Amino acid sequence: MKRWFYGVGIVLMGTNIFMSSSCLANEIKKGDVQKVAVQGVNISDYVVSVDKIKVDPSIKIVGLGEATHGNAELQKLKENVFKALVNNNGCKIFAIEGDFGGAQKVNEYINGATGTAYQAVEAIGFKIYDTEEMVHLVQWMREYNAQVEEGQKLKFYGFDMQRYTYNKTYALEYLKKVDEKLATTYENLLIGLSDDKKLSYEETKKALETIETLLSVVNQNKEQYIKKTNQKDFDFAYQCIGCLREKAHLELSGMNYNELRDSYMAEKVKWIYNYENQQMIFINGHNGHISKTSDGLSYHNMGSHLSEIYNSEYYSIGTDMMTTQFNATNNDKMEVFKITNSNGLVNAFSSLKENECFMDLKIANKNKDIATLLNTKQPMLSIGSSFGMLHKMNKAFYTSTVKPVEAYDGIILLKECTPTTYWE
Numbered sequence: 001m002k003r004w005f006y007g008v009g010i011v012l013m014g015t016n017i018f019m020s021s022s023c024l025a026n027e028i029k030k031g032d033v034q035k036v037a038v039q040g041v042n043i044s045d046y047v048v049s050v051d052k053i054k055v056d057p058s059i060k061i062v063g064l065g066e067a068t069h070g071n072a073e074l075q076k077l078k079e080n081v082f083k084a085l086v087n088n089n090g091c092k093i094f095a096i097e098g099d100f101g102g103a104q105k106v107n108e109y110i111n112g113a114t115g116t117a118y119q120a121v122e123a124i125g126f127k128i129y130d131t132e133e134m135v136h137l138v139q140w141m142r143e144y145n146a147q148v149e150e151g152q153k154l155k156f157y158g159f160d161m162q163r164y165t166y167n168k169t170y171a172l173e174y175l176k177k178v179d180e181k182l183a184t185t186y187e188n189l190l191i192g193l194s195d196d197k198k199l200s201y202e203e204t205k206k207a208l209e210t211i212e213t214l215l216s217v218v219n220q221n222k223e224q225y226i227k228k229t230n231q232k233d234f235d236f237a238y239q240c241i242g243c244l245r246e247k248a249h250l251e252l253s254g255m256n257y258n259e260l261r262d263s264y265m266a267e268k269v270k271w272i273y274n275y276e277n278q279q280m281i282f283i284n285g286h287n288g289h290i291s292k293t294s295d296g297l298s299y300h301n302m303g304s305h306l307s308e309i310y311n312s313e314y315y316s317i318g319t320d321m322m323t324t325q326f327n328a329t330n331n332d333k334m335e336v337f338k339i340t341n342s343n344g345l346v347n348a349f350s351s352l353k354e355n356e357c358f359m360d361l362k363i364a365n366k367n368k369d370i371a372t373l374l375n376t377k378q379p380m381l382s383i384g385s386s387f388g389m390l391h392k393m394n395k396a397f398y399t400s401t402v403k404p405v406e407a408y409d410g411i412i413l414l415k416e417c418t419p420t421t422y423w424e
Contacts, residue, residue, distance in 0.1 A: 043348045046364040047357035050080045050412065054088035060273060060280060060313040061306060062091070065287030065408070067319045068383040070327030070336075071417040073356070074319060075133035078284050079140060081317070081412075085282050086144075086154070093276050094141070095157040097285030099125035100243045100268060101166030103158030110141040110156055117142070118423060125163045125195070127334075128327075128385050132421040155276065159268035159283065162250065162261070164193040167243040174237035175218075178225040186214050193244065201252065208248040215241055232275075239271060259299035262289060266305035288382055291407040292316045296380075296400025317358075318408035320380075322346050324417035328387035336419050337387055344373050345404065349413040356414045361405050374405040 055062055064081050066074045078096075085091035096103060105123035109115055117138045121129055138156075145153045161167075168190060175183035189210050192199060199207060218225070218238060226234045246264045253260045265285075273281050283290070285302070292307040292314070294300050306314045325338045348370075349357060364370045379399040383391075391398040404411060 041367060041369050044352060046370065047359045049354065050356060050358050051084050053081060053084040053358055055315050058313055059315045060310055061269065061283060063283045063290040063303060063316045065290035065318045067287060067321055068326040069128040069286065069385050070420050071324055072133050072420045073414055073417040075131055075420055077412065079137040082282050089280060091280045091282050093155050093279055093281035095159050095269060095272055095281055095283045097160055097289060098129060098158035099160055099163040099166060100158045101170055101240055102163060103156055104170060105166065106138055107156040110138060110145050111153060123166060124158060130422055132423060157272050159265050159272065161243040161246040161264055163195050164244060164247055165195045167240040168193050171237050171240040174233060178228045179221065182217065204248050204251045208245065211241065211245045211248060215245065235275060262299060262302040263305060265289065265302045269306060270309060286384060287318050290316050291318065293402060293407045295402040315409045317410040317412060319412050320346060321414040321417050322350065325419050326383065327419045328383060329385060330388045341381065343378060346413065355416060356412060359411050361409055361411060365405055375403055377401045377403050
């Protein structure tokens with residue numbers, strides 16, 4: 001995914017060894033092993049299985065972070081945590097770090113549209129999701145919706161805006177219903193906006209001017225358009241045009257790309273929450289976006305924006321692991337890397353039989369021994385969709401230092417993780 005550099009981590013690091021499980025064989029120097037540990041505490045008293053996750057009814061948004069984008073278990077975790085929230089909290093809204101317009105194709109599919117789950121997932125717009133694990137999630141959502149009443153059906157959204165094609169398509173489809181002449185005009189003016197074509201800086205500036213003019217015209221005719229359709233359809237189409245504007249702004253933003261993108265994503269999550277009548281929503285993305293603190297980052301991340309907007313009504317869950325193999329691109333080539341991870345919190349979970357467990361940090365923080373660990377700054381691993389020479393040069397490029405209890409409300413620890421399975 002474009003320009004993803006994460007400075008806040010996912011995995012609480014102690015000793016870190018990176019190596020390729022394919023042809024690449026690179027070893028990173030061992031980091032300092034964390035001295036903090038939990039002694040004399042039965043950690044099993046403070047963890048539950050993922051299916052038991054239940055948040056306070058006051059929570060409006062639950063975020064699940066990913067330690068990497070390339071783990072099969074972490075992609076399965078999206079489904080398992082969401083299922084728990086569906087069963088235990090009545091949550092029905094799923095939102096992912098993926099294209100807003102493209103995700104609508106998934107929403108249509110899970111609500112009965114023709115096609116396949118593979119085609120729907122591909123529309124999300126990012127290679128990291130072209131996996132059997134994501135297909136399984138989407139297929140489960142479709143089967144669930146087929147068995148429930150209209151008001152109980154699940155919804156699927158994307159809160160990213162790094163694509164043009166589907167957002168433009170949905171916007172023009174709406175305009176053809178309410179103002180065919182305007183639709184034809186802007187179909188021609190925006191013909192160059194496509195995910196298959198890289199625009200120059202000047203072309204992007206010109207496109208942005210055109211988009212701004214379109215938004216102005218649509219605003220002027222808002223009441224007329226709503227009378228021809230309805231408020232929900234208008235709001236969705238307007239959001240699609242807004243995504244075009246945001247994408248263009250990102251292309252022109254230079255060094256401010258990450259700052260701008262995360263602020264846009266936070267606003268998108270807020271929009272989805274309000275659009276769905278302020279029902280609880282589940283959001284999923286990289287830990288660097290979900291974390292409630294911007295510590296270790298050079299920009300204000302999405303989670304910190306959401307924490308400021310919703311305060312304690314935003315519940316953030318981070319992920320960590322002991323041993324993992326994951327997919328990541330290296331010089332545009334997909335490779336599998338391996339991480340062996342050790343620190344106080346991970347070691348505390350090592351005695352548990354289960355491969356994955358959930359800890360509510362507010363509850364665990366009441367134990368003074370665990371609280372010492374949770375309130376101690378620790379280096380945390382951060383891996384996005386790519387992993388390369390820059391990361392291997394220095395530990396500072398792939399870790400950050402945060403207090404777990406400040407970054408997250410909950411932690412899911414996994415012992416072993418395997419790579420995602422991409423389809424051909």
